Amino acid sequence: MAKAEYLNVIKDQSRSHNASSQDHVQMNNDPALDVANEHAHGHLHHAPYAEQGRVETEYSKGTTYENSNIPSQDSHDQNLHRRHGPNDPEASAQFADAEKGIPSPDRSDEDPRTHRISNVYLQYRVFFHLFIWLLFTGLVSFVPENMKLPGGALIVVSVILIGGFSSPESQDNTRDNRAISLFGLAVIIFSVWATSRDRKAVKWHTVIVGMFVQFIVALFVLRSGAGYDIFSFVSELARDLLGFADQGTAFLTAATVPKLGWFLVTVLPAVIFFVALVQLLYYWGTLQWFIQKFAVFFFWSMRVSGAEAVVAAASPFIGQGESAMLIKPFVAHLTQAELHQVMCSGFATIAGSVLVAYIAIGVNGQALISSCVMSIPASLAISKLRYPETEETLTTGRCVIPDDDEHRAANSLHAFANGAWLGLKIAGMILSTLLCIIAFLGLANGLLTWWGRYLNINDPPLTVELIVGYICYPIAFLLGVPRNGDLLKVAQLLGTKLIANEFVAYTALQTDPAYADLSPRSRLIATYALCGFANIGSLGTQIGVLSQIAPSRSGDVSRLAVSALIAGALSTLTSASIAGLLVTDQAAYFTPSAASS
Secondary structure, X not given: OOHHHHHHHHHHOOOXXXXXXXXXXOOOOOHXXXXXXXXXXXXXXXXXXXXXXXXXXXXXXXXXXXXXXXXXXXXXXXXXXXXXXXXXXXHHHHHOHHHHOOOOOOOHHHOOOOOHXXXXXXXXXXXXXXXXXXXXXXXXXXXXXXXXXXXXXXXXXXXXXXXXXXXXXEOOEOXXXXXXXXHHHHHHHXXXXXXXXXXXXXXXXXXXXXXXXXXXXXXXXXXXXXXXXXXXXXXXXXXXXXXXXXXXXXXXXXXXXXXXXXXXXXXXXXXXXXXXXXXXHHHHOHHHHHHHHHHHHHHHHHOOOHHHHHHHHHHHHHOHHHHHHOOHHHHOOOOHXXXXXXXXXXXXXXXXXXXXXXXXXXXXXXXXXXXXXXXXXXXHHHHXXXXXXXXXXXXXXXXXXXXXXXXXXXXXXXXXXXXXXXXXXXXXXXHHHHHHHHHHHHHXXXXXXXXXXXXXXXXXXXXXXXXHHHXXXXXXXXXXXXXXXXXXXXXXXXXXXXXXXXXXXXXXXXXXXXXXXXXXXXXXXXXXXXXXXXXXXXXXXXXXXXXXXXXXXXXXHHHHHHHHHHHHHHHHHHHHHHHHHHOOOHHHHOOOOOXXX
């Protein structure tokens, strides 16, 4: 009905009030129901001035206890901002179109504030997606085969140079120190290639992609706010796990015991609880899902066998022995290069069970977690460079995690109980290993100090740490440690990690007063360099686990173990070199040691 016709109908009505639709209802004298107060559109009960085009109407609020069916405007509503904004008079007129009886058309596409780029993308997004697909897949086919590897290597080198030297200098993170870190990375790669078992058989695609992925992960963590926030969030979640373990410790002992800070009552309970939780996630299939996604990516991008991809992806989550159990049906049929890679992945990283232990003693969680992720492509690249594949692999072209029905739990409670028992055994192994190793180092230092006094070596005293420190001195220099007195200290930590284990080295880094004055850059590089199981004690663990899984391959495992240990240690050192190349704000990753607090 037109507006003029509607007004005539209103004026011709003889009644003074609107009739009720109900019978036996008395007339209501409310002025709001008077026809004279009505205006010309379908919304009734406004004042007479509404017919003059003035839309100064106000709606009542709080007159009923019922919630409104109309959602409130969100300040982050993109459509609201794309029009004009809540305080714009033109916007108010647009939103009031409904009060004029005329539906308001959607004018968001006519908004002059709409970004032109977004409009172009929405209109031609199919072509954008096609271009990206061609860039990463189709265009590669047009590149001559003999130019693919040199071109890929050139891109990786360019990315490393630009990413490493484009940022301004800060603190002791000078371009001189970055150049040394880059030189150390080149020396490590060249040394592995020079000692390769078969240099002609090296698949450079795996090496190039592995180093590129490792650098991109480090770039995301150390240079981007989003990467730092994500890994910081994961680190905080790991720290929160310690709080739940403390509740169990307080129940078994007293509420004040977790506050003592003792290794026995703060670190080991967290290890037990975390292992039990991992076993529960494994029973539910959650852990396998994450491992499978990681494995498929590295299997597809780095062209490694399925067994190698699964073990490399699983090692940072469940440890060196447990990751090999994931491919138990295939271990007896692995090639020499695959066996080397399986052990190298275990040596190059740490397990999640000890990760929370290191965080508990104050080691920076972001550096630990990012180092674990970086070690996955690094171990694949270094191992394939040190021991390239020359045989036909059984798991080429497929990436699967077989079900272990033999040791499968009956239900969630059974899985959690098994995990608690396994955690207790791991905690007991950590406790006994640390006790014996530290005691043995004390005995060796006592004998060396006595012999040093006989040789007039008193300042500093002759110790195991001093000897391995001078042996590892060139390594610390190549990692980019500042030449301000920190070189020998970081070298001693590296030597302690190789001779004893990373637990002893991290404990010294956080609690020994001798390392309390390390610069933030030196402390960060040391944190990355120590993050791996490459030590003499783990050598026996790897040989024992793989020999138990496949007794027929025990001879091959023993012959390859030392080479895999060296490759795993070098993989960890490449992560430290890249960290020294990229870090700009060392103080953000610096966790004060107990010794200094």
